[in-house]
Amino acid sequence: MAQPVPVTPGGSRRHYRPTLRLTEFQLLIAPALLTIVGLLTIYLAPRNDLLWSWGDVWVSLVYAGLIAGASIVFALARLRADQIVLPIVATLAGLGLLIIQRLQPDIAAIESGLAGIASRQVAYLTIGLVLMVVVALFRPAMPLLRRYKYTALVASLGLLAVTFVFGQEINGARLWLSFGPVQIQPSEIVKVTLLVFLAGYLDEKRDLLRDNWKVGGLSLPPLPWLMPMGLMWAASIATVVVLNDLGSGLLFFGIFLVMIYAATGRGLYVGLGLASFAIACVVLFQLFGRIAIRVQNWLNPFVDPYDSGYQQIQSDYAISSGGIFGTGLGLGQPYFVSQVHTDYVFAAFGEELGLLGTMAIITLYLLLVLRAFIIGLRADDTFDRLVAVGIGSIVAIQTLIILGGVLRVIPLTGITLPFISYGGSSLLTNFILVGLLLNISARRSRG
Amino acid sequence: MPRSIRLFALALSAGLIVAAFVVGGDQLSDARWLAVLGLAWVLLMVGLWVPIPIGTATERRTVIRLGTTFAAAFVVLGAQLFRMQLIRSDALANRIESGGDGQIISNPRRVGLGLAVRRGEILSADGATLAGTEEIPLGWGRTYPEPSAASVLGYYSPLQFGTAGIEQAFDRELTGVETGNPFTEVRDELLHRSRQGNDVILTIESGLQRQAATSLGGRAGAAVLIEVGTGKILAMVSNPAPDPAAIFAGSYDETETAADYWDALLERDDRPLVSRALTGLYTPGSIFKVITSAAAIEMGIATPDTVYLDDGVLNVSGRQIIENNRPDDSVIEWTLEDSLAWSLNVVYAQVGLQVTADGLRDYARGFGFDAAIPFAQPVSRSQLEGQEGFLDSPPALADTAFGQGELLVTPLHMALVAAGVANAGQLMQPQILDRIVAPDGTVIREGQTEEWRRAIRPETAETVIEMMRHAVRTGVATGAAIEGLAVGGKTGTAEIAGQQPHAWFMGFAGTWADVTPRHAVAVVLENGGSGSIAVARDILLAAADR
Numbered sequence: 002m003a004q005p006v007p008v009t010p011g012g013s014r015r016h017y018r019p020t021l022r023l024t025e026f027q028l029l030i031a032p033a034l035l036t037i038v039g040l041l042t043i044y045l046a047p048r049n050d051l052l053w054s055w056g057d058v059w060v061s062l063v064y065a066g067l068i069a070g071a072s073i074v075f076a077l078a079r080l081r082a083d084q085i086v087l088p089i090v091a092t093l094a095g096l097g098l099l100i101i102q103r104l105q106p107d108i109a110a111i112e113s114g115l116a117g118i119a120s121r122q123v124a125y126l127t128i129g130l131v132l133m134v135v136v137a138l139f140r141p142a143m144p145l146l147r148r149y150k151y152t153a154l155v156a157s158l159g160l161l162a163v164t165f166v167f168g169q170e171i172n173g174a175r176l177w178l179s180f181g182p183v184q185i186q187p188s189e190i191v192k193v194t195l196l197v198f199l200a201g202y203l204d205e206k207r208d209l210l211r212d213n214w215k216v217g218g219l220s221l222p223p224l225p226w227l228m229p230m231g232l233m234w235a236a237s238i239a240t241v242v243v244l245n246d247l248g249s250g251l252l253f254f255g256i257f258l259v260m261i262y263a264a265t266g267r268g269l270y271v272g273l274g275l276a277s278f279a280i281a282c283v284v285l286f287q288l289f290g291r292i293a294i295r296v297q298n299w300l301n302p303f304v305d306p307y308d309s310g311y312q313q314i315q316s317d318y319a320i321s322s323g324g325i326f327g328t329g330l331g332l333g334q335p336y337f338v339s340q341v342h343t344d345y346v347f348a349a350f351g352e353e354l355g356l357l358g359t360m361a362i363i364t365l366y367l368l369l370v371l372r373a374f375i376i377g378l379r380a381d382d383t384f385d386r387l388v389a390v391g392i393g394s395i396v397a398i399q400t401l402i403i404l405g406g407v408l409r410v411i412p413l414t415g416i417t418l419p420f421i422s423y424g425g426s427s428l429l430t431n432f433i434l435v436g437l438l439l440n441i442s443a444r445r446s447r448g
Numbered sequence: 449m450p451r452s453i454r455l456f457a458l459a460l461s462a463g464l465i466v467a468a469f470v471v472g473g474d475q476l477s478d479a480r481w482l483a484v485l486g487l488a489w490v491l492l493m494v495g496l497w498v499p500i501p502i503g504t505a506t507e508r509r510t511v512i513r514l515g516t517t518f519a520a521a522f523v524v525l526g527a528q529l530f531r532m533q534l535i536r537s538d539a540l541a542n543r544i545e546s547g548g549d550g551q552i553i554s555n556p557r558r559v560g561l562g563l564a565v566r567r568g569e570i571l572s573a574d575g576a577t578l579a580g581t582e583e584i585p586l587g588w589g590r591t592y593p594e595p596s597a598a599s600v601l602g603y604y605s606p607l608q609f610g611t612a613g614i615e616q617a618f619d620r621e622l623t624g625v626e627t628g629n630p631f632t633e634v635r636d637e638l639l640h641r642s643r644q645g646n647d648v649i650l651t652i653e654s655g656l657q658r659q660a661a662t663s664l665g666g667r668a669g670a671a672v673l674i675e676v677g678t679g680k681i682l683a684m685v686s687n688p689a690p691d692p693a694a695i696f697a698g699s700y701d702e703t704e705t706a707a708d709y710w711d712a713l714l715e716r717d718d719r720p721l722v723s724r725a726l727t728g729l730y731t732p733g734s735i736f737k738v739i740t741s742a743a744a745i746e747m748g749i750a751t752p753d754t755v756y757l758d759d760g761v762l763n764v765s766g767r768q769i770i771e772n773n774r775p776d777d778s779v780i781e782w783t784l785e786d787s788l789a790w791s792l793n794v795v796y797a798q799v800g801l802q803v804t805a806d807g808l809r810d811y812a813r814g815f816g817f818d819a820a821i822p823f824a825q826p827v828s829r830s831q832l833e834g835q836e837g838f839l840d841s842p843p844a845l846a847d848t849a850f851g852q853g854e855l856l857v858t859p860l861h862m863a864l865v866a867a868g869v870a871n872a873g874q875l876m877q878p879q880i881l882d883r884i885v886a887p888d889g890t891v892i893r894e895g896q897t898e899e900w901r902r903a904i905r906p907e908t909a910e911t912v913i914e915m916m917r918h919a920v921r922t923g924v925a926t927g928a929a930i931e932g933l934a935v936g937g938k939t940g941t942a943e944i945a946g947q948q949p950h951a952w953f954m955g956f957a958g959t960w961a962d963v964t965p966r967h968a969v970a971v972v973l974e975n976g977g978s979g980s981i982a983v984a985r986d987i988l989l990a991a992a993d994r
Binding site (some may be wrong): 207264265320337355390405408 | 478479482485506507508509510511512513514515518519521522524525526528529530532533534536537538539540541543545553555556557637638
């Protein structure tokens with residue numbers, strides 16, 4: 002018997018050897034099968050027969066190939082990044098892919114402009130996954146972002162201003178910028194730039210912000226260094242008031258509050274923030290009928306059942322009709338809920354996948370959030386840590402805002418459900434955030 | 449936070465949510481539930497406020513706190529999902545509200561589901577289709593080939609008004625939700641198998657039902673025919689009743705005519721949507737004398753031959769009771785038997801005073817007053833006294849003893865009383881369900897013959913039966929007599945202030961050879977003079993041919 006040849010540490014360094022990302026690859030089997038079997042169900046359910054060919058599920062095969070490809074590229078590039086994040090995100094995005102495929106024929110029959118959403122969603126997912134891979138592998142990403150934090154601030158404010166001037170109003174809210182055939186939702190980009198600015202600024206000034214400001218004999222909060230934060234606070238209120246975009250305003254404010262707490266650990270800031278939020282709520286409630294209507298539809302949508310309450314009533318009916326097991330994918334009637342492919346997409350899951358499906362989905366979101374926080378905890382650098390926590394918080398807050406609204410736990414403020422709702426801007430920015438998260442998780446081991 | 453406080457907070461928040469689920473149901477308003485959720489969230493955060501070692505970097509500490517805060521919020525979302533999709537799932541999915549403009553808002557899925565399921569048919573005991581199923585473009589439609597059964601069937605309107613009557617009472621079986629086997633129910637739901645409705649076979653016999661409807665004609669009122677030994681309802685008619693064929697709409701176009709018909713129903717003064725046989729409460733008038741007689745005989749106060757004095761007027765604690773019913777005003781001595789036959793109020797006022805308030809209460813309750821009648825559909829409770837202690841005043845007791853006072857009864861209950869007397873004093877539970885048959889022919893449920901309550905001893909019952917037969921032989925109710933049958937019965941004329949009196953008849957019939965009569969009947973005609981006797985006679989005659 003030959004003795005095994007001992008492998009000397011460092012000896013392999015000269016030879017190229019890919020990192021085995023076995024955990025990730027194994028975990029990716031679930032979303033791959035889910036999308037293939039799911040799409041087959043959607044295809045077969047209304048036909049009531051069992052005849053099919055691989056061509057019917059080509060979309061899912063492409064998707065399975067894409068996520069496996071991303072994992073393989075990571076392995077080849079020897080990325081020592083977290084292996085749990087991608088499978089979770091791939092499952093959520095796969096569910097989004099399925100539900101848009103499932104909804105398209107039904108909602109296109111109601112609104113012909115929506116006929117192409119399924120193929121567009123596939124395109125966005127492809128671009129999103131590519132962007133994620135690029136961002137994850139782009140080593141100088143974090144130092145660059147740290148250096149350009151004030152640029153990010155200017156970009157955030159600039160984007161909001163541009164949206165105000167040139168934005169298109171759809172359904173009462175000014176959310177969209179048009180570039181010929183391409184429409185983008187600037188608030189989704191602001192989400193990223195805002196995060197970068199806050200993390201960079203708070204990382205730099207955190208010691209100042211943790212102490213009090215001594216002016217003569219007075220001990221005050223460090224007002225001068227809080228000024229840029231005040232600017233951000235004003236920007237989020239302006240988003241609500243001027244752009245009429247309640248969801249994004251709430252999200253910006255949430256990010257702002259979470260980041261300042263994460264960096265300083267001072268309950269005072271949280272208290273001040275929540276107090277100013279409460280005052281803003283009361284004032285806005287008095288000034289804007291739109292917000293009063295949201296509150297009314299939250300407590301009893303049947304007050305205005307044909308107009309403002311309609312969507313909420315239909316969503317309640319859809320979700321409760323699902324019961325424990327749901328009707329099964331493709332067998333329900335989620336198209337009664339208007340705009341079910343965007344803000345109310347969860348109602349479609351509620352009806353067709355039932356309680357088991359919805360619980361699985363919110364568990365996936367919670368796992369993703371906690372995973373981002375764990376990556377933040379493990380990060381060596383405070384900026385990295387703040388960005389990771391910020392990404393987790395964005396996913397958490399956005400999910401809580403929209404699901405809380407759809408399920409009538411809080412008044413509805415429209416925002417997309419990360420990775421699932423239809424929409425290019427939302428999908429692309431969320432994949433960029435995932436890329437950043439992977440990038441951060443890899444930096445620690447890279448040293 | 450100390451460990452004990454954390455555990456307590458966690459247990460408390462879990463307990464709060466579980467308690468809200470258990471108590472919840474329809475009592476807990478949405479606003480209160482949201483308050484429970486908010487409180488649970490705070491308690492969860494307290495429970496997850498884990499100790500962090502001193503010296504941990506601020507940004508690490510804050511990450512943990514943020515993580516637990518978000519985790520608690522997701523748990524709250526999960527609790528809401530449990531409420532919406534499990535605890536309150538049916539209530540929310542079936543919620544029906546008025547749109548404020550006369551339109552009804554309901555779950556649009558009910559439309560598709562209602563018409564998509566092949567609903568089971570409703571058949572009579574002799575196999576006639578009462579409610580049928582036929583294929584229509586949107587799925588499965590409903591036909592009602594037997595108009596006489598309309599008042600029993602209720603209506604089925606998946607697109608608009610829901611269900612009523614038998615269509616409602618056995619809706620889960622008719623739609624196949626309930627198959628009698630909980631295992632297959634869960635399996636079919638899990639596998640999303642399409643459901644097939646079960647057929648419901650009633651105890652109603654189509655010939656008798658048709659006879660009852662014909663005899664009542666268009667007159668407002670009700671008639672119930674019961675098989676004495678089993679409590680099976682062989683015919684039950686309420687007039688007026690809505691036409692279920694006009695209420696059912698199988699397409700969106702038909703919903704408009706159905707809505708017009710429905711609106712017209714709601715505007716009518718005679719309230720056709722009230723099922724009179726089950727929920728119509730009427731003053732019984734003299735038919736209640738049967739119960740007073742039973743009490744007096746069983747308590748040993750009187751026999752059929754006991755003689756009472758009736759000189760046309762009786763003064764009870766200052767209240768004058770005038771006698772109008774004596775066939776011969778020159779006769780002032782009347783036996784109890786003849787008093788029942790001629791329905792003498794002055795005599796029964798005296799009997800009532802002898803029986804006493806407590807005695808009358810005992811026997812009235814024995815016959816099912818103030819009790820919920822066990823039945824597949826809701827039945828109004830018959831009332832002995834409007835408020836507690838009413839009978840304790842002698843004039844009230846006297847009035848009640850001959851059927852006025854504050855008495856209110858349903859036709860079904862009076863049929864049960866007649867059947868109970870005929871059945872040797874044993875009241876049976878009324879049955880309308882014969883059996884439920886699955887699409888593959890297996891019987892998944894059968895109606896059960898069950899005793900309800902014993903009202904009087906068999907000997908007493910025998911005496912009362914004889915008295916009622918005597919009433920048909922010689923008294924006011926001779927019109928009910930049928931050649932070759934032993935008919936017993938009692939008429940009633942319920943005085944209503946300012947209106948024509950309601951006409952009642954309650955009785956039974958059997959061949960002489962039978963010790964126990966086979967069929968019992970109760971008929972009421974609103975403001976109907978005395979026509980009820982003929983209606984009852986027709987029905988009993990038809991039933992004798994069974």
